[in-house]
Amino acid sequence: MKNNPSLVQSVQLLDSPDKLRNIGSAVVKEAIARAMIRKTKSGAARTGLQILKGEKVPESFKKAFNIRVDAHGAALENWPRLGAAQGDYFEVCYEDAGAGYCECWPDAPDFEQRITNISETRLQTLAGVAKDEIAKHFAPEEIKVLQAHGLVKI
Amino acid sequence: MSEASRLNDVSLILKCTRRCNFACSYCTDRRKSTRPLNFENLVHIIASTLERESAGNTTFIFHGGEPLTLGREYFQKLLDVETLCVPNPETIRNIIQTNASLIDDQWAAFFRRNHIQVGVSQDGPADVQDLQRRYANNRTTSSDVRRGVECLLRNEVGFGVLCVVTPAIMKKGAHELFDFFLRSGVTRVGFLPLRPSSAEFASPEERRAFYKQSARYAKFMGEMYKIWVDSGDTSIVIRELSNIMSTLLGGSSTTCVGSGPCVGRHFGVEPSGEVNHCDKFLTDERFSFGHIAEQPFSAILRSEALKRAQELEMGLRENCARCDWFTQCKGGCLYHAALFAGAGLQDRSEVCHLRPIYDLIDSDIRRRIGESVKLPNSSTVADHPMGSG
Ligand code: SF4
Ligand code: SF4
Numbered sequence: 001m002k003n004n005p006s007l008v009q010s011v012q013l014l015d016s017p018d019k020l021r022n023i024g025s026a027v028v029k030e031a032i033a034r035a036m037i038r039k040t041k042s043g044a045a046r047t048g049l050q051i052l053k054g055e056k057v058p059e060s061f062k063k064a065f066n067i068r069v070d071a072h073g074a075a076l077e078n079w080p081r082l083g084a085a086q087g088d089y090f091e092v093c094y095e096d097a098g099a100g101y102c103e104c105w106p107d108a109p110d111f112e113q114r115i116t117n118i119s120e121t122r123l124q125t126l127a128g129v130a131k132d133e134i135a136k137h138f139a140p141e142e143i144k145v146l147q148a149h150g151l152v153k154i
Numbered sequence: 155m156s157e158a159s160r161l162n163d164v165s166l167i168l169k170c171t172r173r174c175n176f177a178c179s180y181c182t183d184r185r186k187s188t189r190p191l192n193f194e195n196l197v198h199i200i201a202s203t204l205e206r207e208s209a210g211n212t213t214f215i216f217h218g219g220e221p222l223t224l225g226r227e228y229f230q231k232l233l234d235v236e237t238l239c240v241p242n243p244e245t246i247r248n249i250i251q252t253n254a255s256l257i258d259d260q261w262a263a264f265f266r267r268n269h270i271q272v273g274v275s276q277d278g279p280a281d282v283q284d285l286q287r288r289y290a291n292n293r294t295t296s297s298d299v300r301r302g303v304e305c306l307l308r309n310e311v312g313f314g315v316l317c318v319v320t321p322a323i324m325k326k327g328a329h330e331l332f333d334f335f336l337r338s339g340v341t342r343v344g345f346l347p348l349r350p351s352s353a354e355f356a357s358p359e360e361r362r363a364f365y366k367q368s369a370r371y372a373k374f375m376g377e378m379y380k381i382w383v384d385s386g387d388t389s390i391v392i393r394e395l396s397n398i399m400s401t402l403l404g405g406s407s408t409t410c411v412g413s414g415p416c417v418g419r420h421f422g423v424e425p426s427g428e429v430n431h432c433d434k435f436l437t438d439e440r441f442s443f444g445h446i447a448e449q450p451f452s453a454i455l456r457s458e459a460l461k462r463a464q465e466l467e468m469g470l471r472e473n474c475a476r477c478d479w480f481t482q483c484k485g486g487c488l489y490h491a492a493l494f495a496g497a498g499l500q501d502r503s504e505v506c507h508l509r510p511i512y513d514l515i516d517s518d519i520r521r522r523i524g525e526s527v528k529l530p531n532s533s534t535v536a537d538h539p540m541g542s543g
Contacts, residue, residue, distance in 0.1 A: 137234045145194050149201045151238040 053077050162210030165410075166203060166421045167433040168196075170228070171219040176253050177290040180320060182351035183219060183433075190224055195427035195446060197235055202451040204239040204246070213247040215273075217433065222256040226264050233268055249273060251316070253287070254302030255295055262309035272313035274303060279334045282322045300338070307339045314342035314393070319371050328377035336390065344393035345378065347371045347507060349489065354438040361497035364490075368507035375507075376514050383518065398508070398515050401482040414484035417441070417467045418460055429454055431463055434489040440466055470495055477503035479512040 054074050068076040134143060134152055146152040171190040172183065191199075203212055214236075216229070229250070236246055250265070251273040265272055277283045280296035287295050306313045315335065317323065323331065335343050348371075350356045350364055379395050397407040410416045410432070422433035423446065431441035441463045443454045454460060471485035473494050485491060486508050494502050503509050 138231065142193050142231070145197050146235070146238060149197055151197070151201060151235070 162206075162208050163212070164203065164206075164210075164419055164421065165213035165215060166199065166423055167215045167217045168199065168423045169218060169425055169433065169436070170216050170221045171224055172425055173223050174218055174220040174253070175223060175255060175289055176220065176287055176295060177292075178287045180286065180318060180348060183217075189425060190228070191423070191425045191427070193231065195423075195425075196232060198427065198446045199423055199429075199451070200232070200235050201239050202446065204236070205450070206452045206455060209245065211245050211247065213249065215249045215251060217251045220253055220256070221250055222252050222261065226261065229264070229268075229270075247271070251275065252302075253295070253299065254306075255289075255298040257302035257305050259305060259309065262305050262311050265306075265311045266309055272306060272311055274299070274306070274313055274315045275318075276303065276315045277317055277320070278323060278331045279326065282320075282326055285322055286318075286320055303338060303340065314344060314391075315340050316344045316346055318346050318348055319374055320348050321367075321370075324370055324374045328374055328381055332378060332381045332385070336385075336387075341389050342391045342393065345375060347490075349434075350493065351437075354435075354440065354492075356493060356496075358496060358498050361493045362499065364493050365497060365499060365505040365507075368505065369510075372507040372510040375511050379511070379514060379518070383522075395511070395515065398482075398511055399519065402512070402516055402519060411487045412483055415464065415467055415471070416488055417464045418455065421454075432489070434487075435492075438492075467491075473502040474506075476501055477506070477509060479503075479509060483508055483512060 053076065056073055057069050057075050070076055134146075138146065143152055168191060169183070171188070173188045173190070174181070174184045177184060200214070203209075216232075221229075233248070236248075248268070249271045252275070254274045254276065257272075264270070275287075276299055277286050280294075280300075283296040283299060284294040287299075289295055303313075303315075317331070347364075347368060350360045356364075375394060378392060382390065382392050382395060393409065394411075397409060397412050401407055401412050407413045410420050417431050420432045421443075422430045422436050424430070424436055427446045428436075429443045429446050430436045430438065431443070435441035443457055443459050443463075446454075449457075467488055470488060470491040473491055474480050474483070474485040477483070486506065490506075491502070494505075499505055
């Protein structure tokens, strides 16, 4: 069977803004989870992500992590369980798993907004890459035909 | 593969262009019109076929005219469209049917890279090839085709040859044909009976002539069978014989012929975007399902026109009811059944070209099983799912 991975990737990204967002958050989830596991295993977990028992858990955290909460959305236990200095940062940037650390403080008041905004920015970048890739394969009038079929959505 | 999933498999012969650099003496496909299946219709047909409900495997057979006259860019785009539709291409199979004259190393690399299977139309030794298959300007083609085949072999592209069994081929004889393909390094060959161009409009005389010539075809294939099994070469696959052998041994046919009802599973698409049952019925209103741009492929599959064609098919296949081999053969090719209707003949099994081949192979298998003699390979055939010429 044929194999055209770069285009396949582009296509997945092109699908729809919602799907793009989901792909983005899946990347976020995975990057964060991997960072956490690594840090937890090495014993040097940083607590930028720490949620203390009784603290209200942000929506974005609830989506990304399996944190048990009560009826009011407050954490039922410290999470993660290894604690360290408050205000530290987590190492893997959710925008780009290979990009080193992230300066977004997860406990900053605008953390949730940052996730949304930055993800959107990131997605725009990815969509731009995908668009360029598509333009390499098809002429503008052909892209219109593909768009009419919902095969290209940007 | 389960029967249920097989039912959702479809194959489409896309007549990408009617243009051809050849003008073969028996060709019914070549037209003066040079407008190819355009990008819009291509996207329509590919996207809506791949998006059909409960889609199984899909085979696209790119046919012509000569499809390679469209250039690699055309096919690259087509593959890109497939990729856009199905990120996981495991369910798609692409086949190009070509006269091989334009194949060079770049084409071969393209086929290989994209896992495109190739069917080569070739009529054997140079004198027959050059008699029947000439360029439009009357130049001979055999040396160019030989070069193309060698190129496929050198680049290890999977291919099979389809050869139309014309009177000139039969005159050459099975021995010479078999030796020719063996010498050429071709290991998968299909031999197609020559057919009239229209099952709808053929006169009773043409229909009878087809069945009369069928007996000669059966004789030719019977000889071919003996040469093939006596050669003891299990690497060679002769598609029609392999399939008959396979169905006799309880297996299945790799082509539509011998696989039973074909309407709704195999389609033909004109460069204009008109969809019909298989490419044999492209001009036949009874088996015509409308334009691809006007309806999604799923709608065609559910259409009244398709149901009517399926009912018609059942009636036509009933002509085989008296045949001993119906269980294995399932009525052969519908196009041949359609030719039989209106031929003014009584019993299809009496005039059918397949029945004597079944008789022959069956008795030979029984004898050989008795003698514990090894039979040639019957399971891996040239794999062009559309089996009839
Ligand atoms: S070639 Fe014959 S058996 Fe095959 S799909 Fe066409 S009509 Fe049916
Ligand atoms: S008559 Fe011919 S096509 Fe019909 S079932 Fe018998 S062998 Fe097959």
